[in-house]
Amino acid sequence: MGDLKPLKLYNTRTHIVETFSPLFDDEVRVYVCGLTPSGEAHLGHARSFLFFDVLRRYLEHRGYRVTYVQNVTDIDDRSIATARERGKTYREIVDANYASFKNSMRRLGVREPDREPYATHYVPQIQAMIRSLIAKGHAYAVRDGIYYAVRTFPTYGSLSRRNVEELEAGARIEIGEHKRDPLDFAVWKFAKDGEPSWPFDPYGAGRPGWHIECSAMTRELLDPPGIGFDIHGGGADLIFPHHENEIAQSEPLMRHPPMANVWVHGGLLLFDSRKMSKSLGNFEPLSALLERHDPQAIRLLFLQTGYRKVMNFTEESVSAARVVLERLKKTYRSLQPAGASVSRANGDTLLDRVAAALDDDMNTAVALAEVLQAQAPSRDAFERSLALLGIAPDATWLVESQATLPADFIQRLATALAGEVELDGVSAEQAVERIIASRREARECRDWKRSDRLRDALATCGVDLHDTKEGTTWSVA
RNA sequence: GGCGACGUAGCCAAGUGGUAAGGCAGAGCUCUGCAAAAGCUCCAUUCGGCAGUUCGAAUCUGCCCGUCGCCUCCA
Numbered sequence: 001m002g003d004l005k006p007l008k009l010y011n012t013r014t015h016i017v018e019t020f021s022p023l024f025d026d027e028v029r030v031y032v033c034g035l036t037p038s039g040e041a042h043l044g045h046a047r048s049f050l051f052f053d054v055l056r057r058y059l060e061h062r063g064y065r066v067t068y069v070q071n072v073t074d075i076d077d078r079s080i081a082t083a084r085e086r087g088k089t090y091r092e093i094v095d096a097n098y099a100s101f102k103n104s105m106r107r108l109g110v111r112e113p114d115r116e117p118y119a120t121h122y123v124p125q126i127q128a129m130i131r132s133l134i135a136k137g138h139a140y141a142v143r144d145g146i147y148y149a150v151r152t153f154p155t156y157g158s159l160s161r162r163n164v165e166e167l168e169a170g171a172r173i174e175i176g177e178h179k180r181d182p183l184d185f186a187v188w189k190f191a192k193d194g195e196p197s198w199p200f201d202p203y204g205a206g207r208p209g210w211h212i213e214c215s216a217m218t219r220e221l222l223d224p225p226g227i228g229f230d231i232h233g234g235g236a237d238l239i240f241p242h243h244e245n246e247i248a249q250s251e252p253l254m255r256h257p258p259m260a261n262v263w264v265h266g267g268l269l270l271f272d273s274r275k276m277s278k279s280l281g282n283f284e285p286l287s288a289l290l291e292r293h294d295p296q297a298i299r300l301l302f303l304q305t306g307y308r309k310v311m312n313f314t315e316e317s318v319s320a321a322r323v324v325l326e327r328l329k330k331t332y333r334s335l336q337p338a339g340a341s342v343s344r345a346n347g348d349t350l351l352d353r354v355a356a357a358l359d360d361d362m363n364t365a366v367a368l369a370e371v372l373q374a375q376a377p378s379r380d381a382f383e384r385s386l387a388l389l390g391i392a393p394d395a396t397w398l399v400e401s402q403a404t405l406p407a408d409f410i411q412r413l414a415t416a417l418a419g420e421v422e423l424d425g426v427s428a429e430q431a432v433e434r435i436i437a438s439r440r441e442a443r444e445c446r447d448w449k450r451s452d453r454l455r456d457a458l459a460t461c462g463v464d465l466h467d468t469k470e471g472t473t474w475s476v477a
Numbered sequence: 478g479g480c481g482a483c484g485u486a487g488c489c490a491a492g493u494g495g496u497a498a499g500g501c502a503g504a505g506c507u508c509u510g511c512a513a514a515a516g517c518u519c520c521a522u523u524c525g526g527c528a529g530u531u532c533g534a535a536u537c538u539g540c541c542c543g544u545c546g547c548c549u550c551c552a
Contacts, residue, residue, distance in 0.1 A: 033552075041552090048552035078550070162548080166479055170548060210550085235552030236482095242551085266552065267482090268545095275546070304490060304500070310483070310545065317489055320501040327500090330515095357491095365491050369499035448510055455512080466514050473514090 007062065007359050010308060012239060012263035013159055017361050022230055023261055027065050029222045030056065031260070033214060033234035033242065034070040034116070037097035038079035040285035043298075043313060044269040044276040045101070046108060048235045050299060051266045051307045051362075053110040054390050055233070058358045061388055069221050070113040071214060072098060075120050075207050080195055090196055104286045107295045109390050115221055119213040123198045126208045126216040130187050130200075132253050139187055141203050142178040146188035148211075151181060153248040159263065160240035185245055187212040211245035218259070219250065226253065232260035236268055236308075267305075270312040296391060297322040303364040303389055324372070328386070329397045335379040350377045354385040364389060405429070405476065409461060416457040420450075432463055436472050439465075 006019040022028045032052045035041055049070075059066045074094045083090040119126075130146055133139035138152045150156050150164070157164050164183065171182035179186075186209040191197030197205040208216075222229040234243065243263065251257040269276060276283040290298070301321035305311045350370065357367035371385050383393060405428040406412075413431055414423055421438050423431050435454050442450040455465050458474070466473045 036551080038550095045552050051552095076550085160547085161480070163480085167548075170479075174549090233552095237547075237551055240547065241549090268547095268552075270545075273545080275551090300500095301489090306491080308482095309490095312489090312545090314489085316501085320489065323502095324500060363491075365500095366498070369491075372499065443510085446510075452511070459512095464513070467509080467512085468514065 005356065005359050007058075008361050009262055009264060010361050011261075012243075012265050013258060013260070015161070018262075020262060022064060023228060026063060028059050028067070028231065029229040030059075030066060030068045030231045030233065031214070031218045031222055031229065032068070032070045032113075032232075033238055034072050034113075035098065035101050036073035036076055036078070036210075037094045037101060038076055038082055040097055040287065041101040041104060042276050042283040042286050043271065043289055044235070044283070046104065046286055046298065047269045047302050047311070048266040049105060049110050050108060050302050050390070052233050052264075054303075054358075054364060054388070055231075055264070055362060056111065057388055057390055058355075058362065061355070067115070067222065068113050069115040069117065069217070071217055072116060072118045073210060073213060074098070074118045075196065076210060100285075100287050104290055107290055108299060109295065109392060117217045117221060119208060119217070120198075122213065122217050122220060123208065125220045126212050127188075127198075127200055129212060129216045129219070129249070129253065133187065133249065136252055138249075138252050140180070141188075142180070143190075144176060144178050145186045145190050145206065145209075146203060147179040147184040148187050148245065148249060149181065150183040150185070150248065153252065156183075156248050157244065159247060160244050162240060162244070185209065185211060185241065187249065211242055212249055214242075214246050215249040215259075218246075219253075223254075223259075225255065227256040228254070228258055229260055231262045231264055233264040233266070236265040239263075239265055266307050267309045267311060270310060272314070273312055293318050294322060294325060297325045299389075299391060300324050300328075300368070303368045306365060307362055327372070328391075329393070332379070332382060332393050332397050335377065335382055350374045350381045351385050351388075354388055358388065405432075406462070412461045413457065416460045417454075420453070420457075432458065432474055436465065436474065440472065 006021075008017050009020045010017045030052075032049070035045060052068075052070075056066055056068050072094075075090065079090040079093050083093045086093070130139060133148065134141070134146070137149070139146055139148050141147075156162075157167070167183055168181075173179060173182050188200065188203065188206050188209060190204045190206040195207070197207060199205045218229060218232070219226065232243070232246075247259050250259040271283055297318060298321070301313075301318050302311070304321070353370040354367045357363045357370060360366070367385075367389060371382070371389075374382070374385075377385070386393065409428040410423060410426075410431055413428075413435075417423070417435075421435055423434070426434060435458060439451050439454040442448075442454065458465060462476055463474050464476075466475070
């Protein structure tokens with residue numbers, strides 16, 4: 001295990017790369033801000049959760065007992081608005097989008113969180129926290145809701161390096177909001193006509209603000225004593241205001257701040273050089289994108305860029321990643337299966353090198369480079385190294401992929417062959433095999449003209465032949 | 478306007494003081510009847526530009542140019 005070497009991680013809270021160590025023994029408690037399924041998930045979400053999946057795998061590889069919590073913001077203004085537009089309930093909207101997201105995560109090989117708390121299941125805890133904040137003078141109720149008074153938290157802005165005075169200058173109060181200070185944010189919104197709501201005496205029925213749910217759920221699931229948990233993660237766009245607000249809500253009620261020891265943020269993803277976001281609407285739903293691209297290629301693509309960097313997604317880049325994936329598969333097929341006599345030294349160094357790369361602030365790009373450069377590793381070491389990156393060879397890795405042949409393949413082939421080979425009553429695949437057999441006979445007789453004629457006929461119909469030491473294989477062009 | 482990030486080969490990208498990882502694309506060689514595959518080799522005297530600090534700079538400092546993000550919901 002790599003416990004001897006320190007794991008370095010960039011901590012947004014301290015603004016430096018530092019050595020990671022759990023607050024208690026070998027236990028690591030992680031909270032990652034999950035999806036708000038008011039709309040469909042996109043590739044940007046995937047990049048973030050893919051990274052935290054790798055982080056989680058690596059923490060476990062180092063021997064830590066990891067508790068990974070990822071919430072679901074299953075109530076918010078947008079899901080209510082969307083439901084209204086489509087004549088559905090917000091629950092229907094949220095459930096459909098979340099199910100789609102979960103399916104995409106599964107296809108990408110992202111492991112299930114240990115806990116997946118829904119905001120609406122923690123209303124009592126949220127309300128208890130709001131009561132405490134009011135009692136301590138950090139929150140106040142007005143006509144439209146209950147707000148957090150930012151000015152009561154002196155270190156507000158330290159995570160995002162914002163200056164409260166400067167924020168004040170740019171902030172403003174929207175119409176219909178009755179907060180006392182433009183910087184204040186809602187912890188509870190009173191319900192308007194027909195909006196979903198939960199009773200909250202004596203203040204009034206309504207729904208939680210976005211930020212308070214994370215404060216309440218981290219406390220409930222990871223830190224009941226109020227002494228902090230290990231890692232809080234999310235996309236870089238959550239640093240301000242979401243995470244700043246979480247801190248402001250949580251820390252005044254804690255015995256020992258900080259709320260989270262290490263804050264980890266993943267860089268945003270650009271799509272065609274522009275930010276993908278719900279409001280810009282310039283995104284393709286993740287579920288649709290995964291129909292077009294191999295999920296493992298997507299995973300490889302993200303591994304090649306530092307997790308904190310802004311990354312631009314293009315069709316070319318994913319194509320290159322697909323080629324890399326094919327190369328990995330090819331290498332995998334050539335390796336000695338586990339149990340065979342292999343050089344242990346080679347295998348061990350590969351895993352060590354990958355681990356060393358990940359120790360360096362989760363440098364997955366170097367880790368992947370190590371795997372690609374490895375000289376004859378054992379299949380076991382190769383598998384274990386890839387597993388750290390969340391890539392698991394499956395059954396399809398052992399066979400060369402063969403796309404399906406078109407429906408009119410037999411007809412076209414018969415035309416191309418002009419009766420040279422009998423094809424009656426055979427399937428498309430059998431036809432290919434039959435021609436390969438005929439060609440082999442021709443080659444044995446050194447009848448190169450016939451041999452090339454058969455190969456060309458297949459090529460015209462989109463099938464390429466590859467002669468190898470073991471025999472002839474084929475693939476669809 | 479305020480704050481911040483980034484700019485490394487045709488493309489993606491690692492590297493934050495010691496002389497440019499890796500991938501894609503491309504080129505050559507070997508092998509094979511031919512082709513493909515495979516194996517081997519090559520592919521940035523240079524890191525947006527200009528100054529400066531230093532024995533030494535892609536890495537530090539200053540200025541300039543360019544791209545993007547955050548400041549409002551956002552992974």
